[in-house]
Amino acid sequence: MEYGHDHPTRHILVVDDELSILHAVERELKGRRLGRYAFTVAGFTDPRQALVAAERQTFDAVISDFRMPGMDGLEFLKALAAIQPDCPRLVLSGQTDMDSLVRMVNETHIYRFIAKPWPAYMLQAALAQAIDYAETLAENRRLAEAARQRQLSELLPEPAAVEQLLIVDDDMGVLNSLARVLTHHSKSDGLFAAILAEQHGQPRRRTLAEDHISVQITPSPAYALQMAERVAFSCIIADYRMPEMNGIELLQRFAARQPDCSRILISGQIGETELAQAIQQAHIFAFVEKPWSDFELKANIALALAQHRLQLENRWLAAFMRPEAEPAASGVFPG
Template sequence: MSERDRKYTVLFVDDEPRVTSALKAIFRREYEVSIANSGIEALSIMESSRFDVVVSDQRMPGMLGNQFLAQVTKLYPQTMRILLTGFMDKQAIVDSINEGEIYRFINKPWRNDEMREVVAEAALASEIPALPTVSDTQEASAQFKKTLSSHSTKTSADSDSKTKDHALLMMEQAKDIRHQIRRFCSDHSIMIYGTQNIEQAVAAATSRKNIGVAVIELSEDTRTALQTINLLKRARPEIITIALTEEFDAHTAVDLINQGQVFKYLAKPIDLAGFQTTIENAFVRHRFLKKHKAAHKRFKVEKTKGSVVSGLQEMFGRLVGNTDKNSATT
């Protein structure tokens, strides 16, 4: 059997045997299915077998699902990761975003059609390279650090040239946080586009192709913020989004992955040491996605519905059209 003809491999992990048996029965005709009843058992199986997709329950004794998937991320980054969530443990869900890099959350009890669709998408995406190459990572990290160390000795013209590939979009209402991020960007020679509302954010993302990272606050109108993140990700999938919040929420965290594929979900006020590492890694990922467009499949988002999204899509299309016309005449 050729590599192209082989069945995709899926590992289902749940501490309840009836659950893993049910999942195996659903998928065994289309996939090569393995099952495990704990994270430890699953890691042992993965030592000798390659898996395209891993679907894990969250609440398991000994090792929680998010802890297991964090290990999978480090050891087997090519494997796509899906988390089943029956009980919404807020911190565990947040950790699964920041450490496990989940492709999707699926609620228990699941719908078979939804599960089939998500697993099929994940299986196809597993063929795409998972991470930047070592050389890409080293190059991007070295350039970021070089920019930081040389900032104070550069002229304004040199600084403008240096920052053209490191642009950040910010949508944040709190003045102290805005100032904190602006100071950080200034110290690290990152160009920043501050926006106050959705329309400004969409306009900036459309017209400023050098924007690689978006830092978006989740204000009281969380739903609108989520729809904004979703639209930006669908329109500019190479933009890496970081969500800021005053207080973590499990349901919002699930939506941030399923609808926005956010890179990190961070609490305010910002921890600058951790923020620097996050921004550096975000730009590394942006450069990789910009160069390897096929990798966008690994970060596909669900489509959202509603009048806000419809209005934003219309505005986005109008802005894109104007940008294309301007480019054609210059």
């Protein structure tokens, strides 16, 4: 991190096979500053060269094109995440398809999708938000790890016995079907637990067994927002097309009330533009297409719950390491 003229410098990795786009991004990021950051740009037309650079230097964010010869944006971002998992990922593209966009959401959890041509100064704003978010998580994780090394994790409150899930869909048939899927214990639930523990080293994570989750359903987005005032939810799953308000608006407003709640959008009638909006505005964790695969649905929710639990633990331990915001040493995590 570098400082000068009260503007901390952040290092951005940009990958696009068109040299003109690289130059345009660099001009925008190094031009008139709208926020508190100054940016340096490392631009590459070859994703593989960008990965070599990422082995040598830590970047504060990455902006990647999607359609590139040799290695597309999805493959590149997955490889980059293996090298720098904390680097927030933004996609800048004029050509993509629904299947690829869904995979980028679910497999690399991109922070933003920005369509070409992009509005003036959008990149500066999007990068600032992505960097602020990533740095907050990284600082919480650093403090939490320090607390664990001091064996303070033993002071963690007991996890809530039941994870609270909320499903919002104007079709009661869909609501009942989703509730049945999520509360029915199957042999695959043990597989989810094993995969998640191996990938993330979190043996405290739970499966989606019926005695570990409580599923609440409503066809009304307005009522869902009222419920957010009374119940702490771990995950909300919302349909996109609903007469009262669409799922993107609902998830956005729900996040304002419960920012730690993982957000999943589900739909059989959504286009690339709307899915991009869901990434931009609601910061969805995953997207599930109707008709859904039970395995995919449960896997995405299990990962969302795991992320929710880890973030709560890190935030609690980080607060414990900050005397000015020391948490109570007892109690339970919200469900």
